Amino acid sequence: MTGAAAGVMLEVEVWRGGETGHFQPFVLARRAHQTVLDVVTEIQREHDATLSYRFACRVGMCGSCAMVVNGRPRWTCRTRVSEVIGDGHRLRLEPLRNFAIVKDLAVEMTQFFDKWRQAQGYFEPGPQPQADFAVVRPATPQRRAADAGIECIGCGVCYSACDVVAWDEDYLGPAALNRAWTLVNDVRDRAGEARLAAVSASSGCQACHTHMSCTQFCPKAIEPTYAIAGLKRAVLRRVLRSGS
Amino acid sequence: MMRASHKQRGFVAAMIHRLSGIALAVFLPIHFLALASALNGAAALDSFLAVTRQPLVAFLEVAIVVALALHMTLGLRVLAIEFFDFREKTLVPLSVCLAAVFAVGIIFILNLG
Amino acid sequence: MSALLFLAQRATAVVLALAVAVHLGTILYAVRDGLTAADILARTHGNLWFLMFYGLFVVAVAIHAPIGLRNVMREWTRWRGPMLDIALALLALLLLGLGARAVFAVFTA
Numbered sequence: 001m002t003g004a005a006a007g008v009m010l011e012v013e014v015w016r017g018g019e020t021g022h023f024q025p026f027v028l029a030r031r032a033h034q035t036v037l038d039v040v041t042e043i044q045r046e047h048d049a050t051l052s053y054r055f056a057c058r059v060g061m062c063g064s065c066a067m068v069v070n071g072r073p074r075w076t077c078r079t080r081v082s083e084v085i086g087d088g089h090r091l092r093l094e095p096l097r098n099f100a101i102v103k104d105l106a107v108e109m110t111q112f113f114d115k116w117r118q119a120q121g122y123f124e125p126g127p128q129p130q131a132d133f134a135v136v137r138p139a140t141p142q143r144r145a146a147d148a149g150i151e152c153i154g155c156g157v158c159y160s161a162c163d164v165v166a167w168d169e170d171y172l173g174p175a176a177l178n179r180a181w182t183l184v185n186d187v188r189d190r191a192g193e194a195r196l197a198a199v200s201a202s203s204g205c206q207a208c209h210t211h212m213s214c215t216q217f218c219p220k221a222i223e224p225t226y227a228i229a230g231l232k233r234a235v236l237r238r239v240l241r242s243g244s
Numbered sequence: 245m246m247r248a249s250h251k252q253r254g255f256v257a258a259m260i261h262r263l264s265g266i267a268l269a270v271f272l273p274i275h276f277l278a279l280a281s282a283l284n285g286a287a288a289l290d291s292f293l294a295v296t297r298q299p300l301v302a303f304l305e306v307a308i309v310v311a312l313a314l315h316m317t318l319g320l321r322v323l324a325i326e327f328f329d330f331r332e333k334t335l336v337p338l339s340v341c342l343a344a345v346f347a348v349g350i351i352f353i354l355n356l357g
Numbered sequence: 358m359s360a361l362l363f364l365a366q367r368a369t370a371v372v373l374a375l376a377v378a379v380h381l382g383t384i385l386y387a388v389r390d391g392l393t394a395a396d397i398l399a400r401t402h403g404n405l406w407f408l409m410f411y412g413l414f415v416v417a418v419a420i421h422a423p424i425g426l427r428n429v430m431r432e433w434t435r436w437r438g439p440m441l442d443i444a445l446a447l448l449a450l451l452l453l454g455l456g457a458r459a460v461f462a463v464f465t466a
Contacts (some may be wrong), residue, residue, distance in 0.1 A: 072248035097247075161249045163355075167432035176292050206363035209428075212254030212332075225254075229326045232363070241358045262429060269422045276455035282398065283458075289394035289466070309384070316377045319370055325366070342385040348381060355389045 010081065012039060012091045018101045020145070023092070036069050036076035036084065040093065040105070050212035063155025067105050068094040075219050096160035103153035112159055115172045115211040120198040121179035126190030134188040146185040149178045149227050151220050158214035158224055170203035174224035175230070177205050181227035184234060186196065196231075196238050205231040253338055261318040264311040271308050306353055313348040317341035362424050369421040376414045399462040408464050415456030423449045 008030040013023040026043050037055055044051040055065040060078040067076055070084050085091065099107035110203050116122070136143060158174040159165055165173050180199050183189045199205045207230050214224040250254060282289040295301055318341055324330035330337075358366070387396065401407045423445040430445075431437045 070248075071246065158253070163249065163255065166431070188299075200360040201358055204360075206358050206360060207428075209258050210254060210325055211249070211258045213249035213252065216252050216254065223331075225325070226329065226331060229329065232326050233329075235360050236364055236367075240365050265422070265425050266429060271420065272422065272452060273455055276459040277427060277457035279454070280462040281370055282394065283462040286398055288392040289397070289463075292390060294395060309381070313375060313381065316374060316381075317376075321376060323367065323370060323374075348385070349384050352388065355385055 009089065010034075010091060011089055012043065012093065014040075014043065014105070015094045015101075016051070016104050018103060021101075021104075030081065030089070033048065034081045035076035036074070036079045036081060036091070036093070037065050039081060039091065040076060041072045043178035044240065052103040053104070059107060061153070063153040063157075065217075066096055066155045066157050066160070068096060068160065073097070073157040073217055075155065075157070078219065096156050098160050098162065098165045099156065107156070109154075109156065112156055112173065112175070113154070115176040116154075116179055118198060119176040119180040119204075120191055120195040121176050121183065123183060123186070124189050124195070130188075136187055142185040142187065145227075145230060146182040149182040149222050151225070152178060152222055153220070155219065157217050158222075161217045163211050164207050164209060166205050168207060171207050172199065172204055174208075174228065177208070177231055178222060178224040178227040181230050184231065193238065196235055199231050200235040200238075205235060208232075251298075257318055257321065257338060257341075260314055261322070264315040264318075267311045268315060269309065271311075274343065306349065306356070309352045310345060310349045313345040317344050323342065358424070358428060362427075365420055366424040369417040372413065372417040373421055376410070376417065379410070380414070396462060398466050402466060403464065408460060411460045412457070415453060415460060419449045419453040419456060422452060 005057075009027050010030045012026045012028065014026065016022055016024045026038065026047050028042055028047070031038070037058060040051070040053050041055070044053065053065075053067070055077060056062045058065070058077045060075060063075065065076045066073060068074075069076065069079060070090075072084075073096055074084075076093075081091065093105060095101050095105045095107045099109065099112065102108050138144075138147075152174060152175060156175070158178075162171075162174055164171045177199060180195055183191065184195060208225070208228045210229075211227060212225045215222075215226070218224065278292045279289070281292045296305055321330075321332075321337055321341055322338075325332065332338075387400075426448070427441065427445050430441055
């Protein structure tokens with residue numbers, strides 16, 4: 001993608017408000033190698049200090065800067081403007097979908113993380129410390145399955161992209177389920193059947209309809225769809241074994 | 245603007261799968277009622293079949309056969325992903341599904357004459 | 358959708374995949390040169406394999422379709438809860454009843 005010629009301007013519409021609000025237009029200079037985070041920051045610092053948004057590391061490690069850019073959920077720090085619009089000149093910035101809006105581009109993450117807890121997406125060490133070090137062989141199918149999903153940083157892009165989350169507010173969502181799957185495959189974890197029960201309640205893993213938006217948009221190339229498929233298989237094996 | 249997630253193939257496939265399923269669910273009671281007209285003799289069934297030779301009805305018949313083929317092939321894709329850990333990396337699986345449906349549709353139309 | 362409903366839906370999906378493949382193949386073959394009641398009934402009358410095959414088909418559909426519709430209703434409308442489940446159970450019975458009647462009709466006609 002070319003860096004823009006001098007004098008080329010960018011028209012940016014930014015969501016202002018909460019659940020109700022409006023898009024506020026800004027015009028700023030297009031610069032070479034500009035990221036969308038650069039754009040938002042420039043707007044907040046030079047144009048309207050009342051704009052609220054989140055970022056932290058600005059290098060693609062923390063996931064704080066996720067928002068919807070021209071209809072697609074992305075990390076703004078790792079998204080070049082040129083990647084979104086090529087030689088065009090319009091950007092539309094909205095907060096992540098499926099989250100309650102705190103203000104402008106900042107969303108309420110509480111429900112997202114509550115669902116991690118509901119899915120038992122946390123390590124369960126068991127009632128007693130183990131007598132010896134756990135042997136975790138890296139090349140086993142289980143460890144490979146876990147490794148495929150453990151890099152999740154909880155940015156919320158997948159949750160924002162998921163239609164089932166939009167249609168069913170109780171659906172646990174791809175991130176929580178992906179995390180649960182990594183723990184199901186962790187030989188040290190002691191949650192066992194309890195976690196399978198947690199992920200297979202009414203709006204659990206079986207509510208996934210394999211739209212695969214989560215897999216399509218995950219900035220870390222994690223594939224929650226296949227993690228959820230793994231949970232579906234594990235849940236069915238459990239149902240067939242125990243009949244519940 | 246349409247959101248990006250609604251342009252990608254998993255969503256489109258799921259929508260076709262869902263809408264064809266709804267169409268089939270609506271169609272089935274009608275189908276059962278039509279066949280049950282045979283309870284009143286072959287002539288009763290024949291007069292029902294005659295209705296299907298009208299152009300609009302024949303078109304809807306083709307549509308329902310295509311809907312059935314679509315729902316089945318797209319359903320097989322979901323079963324493959326869910327139970328055979330099938331990783332869809334390219335457009336090939338969907339293309340195969342659509343090609344199979346196309347073939348069924350064409351054969352049906354040709355056979356209807 | 359609970360785990361049991363999910364199991365029922367996916368299991369009947371497998372049954373239906375086979376049944377639909379056979380059914381579609383049969384239909385595509387049978388509609389050549391036009392289809393009359395006599396043609397259909399000649400195949401189905403007194404045919405025990407037909408009865409068992411389509412009987413199973415009807416049962417599978419009566420389970421599969423309402424569960425699928427339940428997902429659609431819960432996700433695309435505000436309707437959920439026990440009333441929805443009851444309505445869909447009634448639909449299942451309707452499909453089962455009408456389907457059994459249809460299979461019986463062409464078996465005995």
